[in-house]
Amino acid sequence: MDNPAEKPNPDSKAPKEAPELILRPAQLGDLEAVEEILAQAFDEEYSGRSVDIRRQVRRLRQWYGPLKTLSLFPNRFQHMFTVHVAELEGKIQGVIQVSPFNHSRSTWRVDHIAVVPSARRQGIGSKLLRHCMEHFREARTWILEVNIHNKGAMALYRHNGFQPLAQITYWSIRPEILAALSQHEPMLPNLVPVTNRDAYAIYQLDTGSMPATVRQVYDRDVSDFRTSPLDWLLDQAKCVISQTERVEMCVYEPERKTAIGYFNLKLDRTGQQPHVAKLTVHPAYTWLYPELMAKMARLTQAYPPQALALASTDYQPEREEFLLKLGARDVERTLLMSRSVWHKVREARSPWYSEYLALVLQKLPVKQPVPERFEGLAEGCLEHPFHSLHPTGLDSHSVRPESSLGQARDPQSEAPPPPG
The missing domain is CATH 3.40.630.30 (Gcn5-related N-acetyltransferase (GNAT))
Known part of the structure; x- marks a missing residue:
């Protein structure tokens, strides 16, 4: 006799779901972790330019209240503290800081982006970039700077659609x-x-x-x-x-x-x-x-x-x-x-968009072009007032030899033979 189906044990624990990565604006309590992450990522890189990243973050912490007030209405410093973080199980794993580059806010700049070493190569940097691009929809273009020796960061930005513009x-x-x-x-x-x-x-x-x-x-x-x-x-x-x-x-x-x-x-x-x-x-x-x-x-x-x-x-x-x-x-x-x-438009398209477009194009009627015969052109019709350096009205260097154009034909040779 077959054994009856085993009943699930209510005491057995269900498999745990993967923790969710939360992307959100930074708060005052996050600034200590933000300072450590940015300093760890940029201390060595900014030392040549005498930029103290820790001092900048400490100043933001000191003036956090006034900066949040300035962010409530349009002014030059409205987005001086536009920082978003990636949080996983209560710990900050990544940071991104952005700001508008021009007055119309059509172009935005990625000022800083950094991920803790233990969380790198997990897609957090790409998620932070796309989060900001979706959050600030007024931006038509994004720009950033990356050290030419930072191959990992270059690969991240190229993967997200950034292309070289100039070297500074x-x-x-x-x-x-x-x-x-x-x-x-x-x-x-x-x-x-x-x-x-x-x-x-x-x-x-x-x-x-x-x-x-x-x-x-x-x-x-x-x-x-x-x-x-x-x-x-x-x-x-x-x-x-x-x-x-x-x-x-x-x-x-x-x-x-x-x-x-x-x-x-x-x-x-x-x-x-x-x-x-x-x-x-x-x-x-x-x-x-x-x-x-x-x-x-x-x-x-x-x-x-x-x-x-x-x-x-x-x-x-x-x-x-x-x-x-x-x-x-x-x-x-x-x-x-x-x-x-x-790049944002292409990412927003649904997967079936290209298939649907190809199906629609197949059903459209296609008419073959009917070739027309050009009669002999009147003499001088090719002349142009800007081409007066050559007797025929064309620059001698722009006339191709007959071998490249095909053998020239006499219009009379194309007439139908006389009835015999």
Whole structure:
């Protein structure tokens, strides 16, 4: 006699489900873990640029309340603390920080992304990236920077649709070089402090100094170079807290009244951080590099001696050549990468979309084109007013030999034979 079916034992435990990874905005209690994760990931990488990531996170913890208040209404610092975390079983496993890159918020930037070593190669980095791309739907383009030697991070970003856009080099100019540069009297008669009236001129300079591909990704407009009274007040408060001072000046071309050079210099009053400069020069006025550098070197002499940090891109070879001759030190090279919104559209399609589209296209009626015979063209109809260098109206270099076009035919030879 067969044994009856065994009844399930109610005391036996069901198999445990895999713990769920929770992606959420960071809270005040998460900042200690966020600091450790970012410091572990970027301490060594940022040391060459004299960037103290721990100090930045501590400052965020100190001003967490005011920053959360600023995030409630539009202003320049609204997204200064936009941090999301990946939590697994109550522990923070990954961190991502993002911010809008332009005023219209059509382009966003991934500032930092890091995963604890024990949780790497588990897809947490990709999940954090996609979480932010779905959360901030106003972004049409995403950009980020990655060290050229960080092959693992490059593979992660390529896997998520990011493509190389430009290479950025970070430079450091020693205080001794700055002191020597300050002895040169800069020949800049049209150098003026920047105000909101200069916004359109600086916008034109900015767009004219970069390739079209980069300009399309950055997607800046005039509003990116204007400062509202609230933004000015918040920027002044930030300078007081960080003990820095900011100087913005631009150079105008005397005849055309257009901006041809611009710099934004952040000066450190404590002597603990390097001075930081953003420099823009029109490609047709590269002779401005030594003059603007001499002006910035003079401004640094009123502060504790510190190095000057600035960047260059691979589409600015004149700047890199000048900095090398100056004796600047190449501290880091990064790759600027971008991801278009079209990658998001392709990911959002359902699996049956391509099959359905192919089925629809198969049912559409297809008409074969009917070849038409061209009669002999009237003489001179191929002539064009812009092709007047050749007697026949065409450039002799653009006429292909008969061997490549096929043997020429006489129109009369194609007439039907006479009836016999």
